[in-house]
Amino acid sequence: MATKLDHRVPATVTTTDATVTTCGSYTLADETIVLARAYVVGRTTGGVAANYIRTAGAQREGGAGAALVGAVDVTGWFHTGEDAGAALWDCTLDVNTNDIRVRVTGAAATTIAWRALLEILVLTP
Numbered sequence: 001m002a003t004k005l006d007h008r009v010p011a012t013v014t015t016t017d018a019t020v021t022t023c024g025s026y027t028l029a030d031e032t033i034v035l036a037r038a039y040v041v042g043r044t045t046g047g048v049a050a051n052y053i054r055t056a057g058a059q060r061e062g063g064a065g066a067a068l069v070g071a072v073d074v075t076g077w078f079h080t081g082e083d084a085g086a087a088l089w090d091c092t093l094d095v096n097t098n099d100i101r102v103r104v105t106g107a108a109a110t111t112i113a114w115r116a117l118l119e120i121l122v123l124t125p
Helices: none
Strands: 007-015 018-029 032-043 049-060 067-073 080-082 090-095 099-105 113-121
Touching: 007 099, 018 032, 018 113, 032 090, 032 099, 049 090, 049 099, 067 090, 099 113
Parallel strands: none
Antiparallel strands: 007 018, 007 113, 018 099, 032 049, 032 113, 049 067, 049 080, 090 099
């Protein structure tokens, strides 16, 4: 029988430059596939704002690290909304070692508060 343990992972981070920064992650167990959807909002104290929804699949097999299954979807039913001042900001999902991560990119000399909610659908056959 398959095991499933679905998760919701909230996270926050602040960026002050254009460095790609992790804002939440989920560690995959071995022999597991997940579908991850990230809901992300970012805002400066001056009111410049953006929001994103990203979806990606990932799996771990045979003790190896996590790998994406297909590409990160940025064209779903709603994928982004941003003020003109947030045009350089970005959000994506990626994998690193055994984790699927929400990654945000701010802008140079700009303090941005980010909040992410990572929803994980898990299947371990």
